[in-house]
Amino acid sequence: MNRRGFLQLIGATGAAALTASCSRINSVAGTAPGSSNLIRFPEKTEMIFLTDRPPQLETPIHYFRQDLTPNEAFFVRWHLEGIPTSVDLRTFRLNVSGHVRQPLQLSMDELRSKFDPISIIAVNQCSGNSRSFFEPRVPGGQWKHGAVGNAKWTGVSMKSILDRAQVKAGAVDVSFNGLDVPPLPSIADFVKALSIDHARDGEVMIAYAMNDQPLPMVNGFPLRLVVPGWYGTYWVKAVSDITVLPQPFSNFWTDKAYRIPAGPNGTESPKDLAKDTIPINRFNVRSIFVRPEPDEIWHAGIPNEIEGVAFDSGYGIRRVEVSTDGGNTWTDARLDPEIGKYSFRRWRAFWTPENRGQYRLMARATNAVGDTQSKEQWNRSGFMWNVIQQVDVKVG
Numbered sequence: 001m002n003r004r005g006f007l008q009l010i011g012a013t014g015a016a017a018l019t020a021s022c023s024r025i026n027s028v029a030g031t032a033p034g035s036s037n038l039i040r041f042p043e044k045t046e047m048i049f050l051t052d053r054p055p056q057l058e059t060p061i062h063y064f065r066q067d068l069t070p071n072e073a074f075f076v077r078w079h080l081e082g083i084p085t086s087v088d089l090r091t092f093r094l095n096v097s098g099h100v101r102q103p104l105q106l107s108m109d110e111l112r113s114k115f116d117p118i119s120i121i122a123v124n125q126c127s128g129n130s131r132s133f134f135e136p137r138v139p140g141g142q143w144k145h146g147a148v149g150n151a152k153w154t155g156v157s158m159k160s161i162l163d164r165a166q167v168k169a170g171a172v173d174v175s176f177n178g179l180d181v182p183p184l185p186s187i188a189d190f191v192k193a194l195s196i197d198h199a200r201d202g203e204v205m206i207a208y209a210m211n212d213q214p215l216p217m218v219n220g221f222p223l224r225l226v227v228p229g230w231y232g233t234y235w236v237k238a239v240s241d242i243t244v245l246p247q248p249f250s251n252f253w254t255d256k257a258y259r260i261p262a263g264p265n266g267t268e269s270p271k272d273l274a275k276d277t278i279p280i281n282r283f284n285v286r287s288i289f290v291r292p293e294p295d296e297i298w299h300a301g302i303p304n305e306i307e308g309v310a311f312d313s314g315y316g317i318r319r320v321e322v323s324t325d326g327g328n329t330w331t332d333a334r335l336d337p338e339i340g341k342y343s344f345r346r347w348r349a350f351w352t353p354e355n356r357g358q359y360r361l362m363a364r365a366t367n368a369v370g371d372t373q374s375k376e377q378w379n380r381s382g383f384m385w386n387v388i389q390q391v392d393v394k395v396g
């Protein structure tokens, strides 16, 4: 079904469906640089293929030349095979229950009409973005740098929903469950939680629109949690059940998975694994080259525009420095205007290589509280990669 057919279906019947079919564009084998296995899912463009059951699709880097990542190119990550492929908006309700005086069952119409809408531009990034660069290698989705995207999210603040539900004294956590289901009873349902204070900070939101359009089915239609500055694992998709808890939340996905070493920047040594771990939380600071892409050939004697994006957990990017000589000398890149503290901050630098040859480019971002990127980093889960990126470019 094409996009228009999909939207017409929502308009005409209040129901939306996703055909489960998808097509492989190109089956290049191997991992040679630049060779990507592309796939097309309903409502999505050609994406870098990791897995299809459940879908894990990566955004090609050239989409980051735009401020906002188009919905059709936004990365996709699910844990469980049983993902929702259709949602009937006539019967769908967002349920709010647990430690509240006024449980709620909200229809999409009520969410739109009974609450003030808010919008926020924010980066969503998978904890495992760039995992394929860890050395020694670690198991898990072998993402390059495209398990991240920047979008304008519109919906209702979690605070306004919780206020309407009248949270009782003594609430500790709020858990979020989506419509996806485990394939076997032995596999834990994907449920995540935030502290009650975090859930009520006025920024955490339930989004019904992404870049002013309904969410694509595989990005959480009809509603998803948006947790600005925090890793994607908390951004529960197709969220249907919110439970306020008078005790700390606990399940496989918080007690065993998505934990990082308690030390600085979630780092540990492969030879001496950290004994203390904590739940993954806010983004560290990082920068990603958008141009040149690894296989681009640039020209001597003319100005080439180096371009990238940087972001952090919301302090804001203060500085991006670029090196064109493998890190010996650094110059400041020009930052584009800030379009939101949780957004990508775009940067660019003009560079006129004098001679032909091979050059090593590097970029290093620093945020408003002085955090910068790491020189080396490792952890067993392949989380929070923010090593200063190197791109080798051929000047012809």
Ligand SMILES: Nc1nc2c(c(=O)[nH]1)N[C@H]1C(S)=C(S)[C@@H](COP(=O)(O)O)O[C@H]1N2
Residues within 6 Å of the ligand: 074, 075, 076, 077, 078, 079, 080, 124, 125, 126, 127, 177, 178, 179, 180, 190, 218, 219, 220, 231, 232, 233, 234, 235, 236, 237, 238, 239
């Ligand atoms: N219901 C549900 N929500 C989920 C997940 C999931 O498996 N099920 N995965 C999470 C993880 S780990 C990430 S990185 C983001 C990815 O969001 P996206 O697919 O829209 O890019 O969704 C999060 N929300």
Ligand SMILES: [Mo]
Residues within 6 Å of the ligand: 077, 125, 126, 127, 128, 232, 233
């Ligand atoms: Mo993730």
